[in-house]
Amino acid sequence: MTERLGAYLEVDEFLEAKSAYLGDWRADHLHNTFPAWVADAIERHARRTPQERAALAAQRPLRGQRLTRTFHLPDGTRSAVTAARREDERVDRFVPEIGWIAEAMIAASRDARARHGDLPPAPKRLPNRLS
Secondary structure (H helix, E strand, O other), X not given: OEEEEEEEEEHHHHHXXXXXXXXXXXXXXXXXXXXXXXXXXXXXXXXXXXXXHHHHHHOOOOXXXXXXXXXXXXXXXXXXXXXXXXXXXXXXXXXOHHHXXXXXHHHHHHHHHHHXXXXXXXXXXXXXXXX
């Protein structure tokens, strides 16, 4: 089963996430769908400390038009997000779920760029599944 979660991203951030997904696929063939990559980004972000998440979020300049993207992610993904957001709230950082997921995707994109350098250009539409 899956659950539907969304992210509130700027257009450039969404394109960078698609490029990061393709760069990761090219390097390790771990996630053959974009939602699987997003779920992994969320899990990795949830394992960070609240302080690490806050530091990463502080690097995000909000400058452009934002859009909401929704994904069908594995059951239990929302629980991981909720638990991490509660940790953040204990240190007075209150981020809506849709923003928290965007932060996870942005952090994963930055990690991919650091690992791979140049990333493939993001196509207008990703294939449903990579081979």
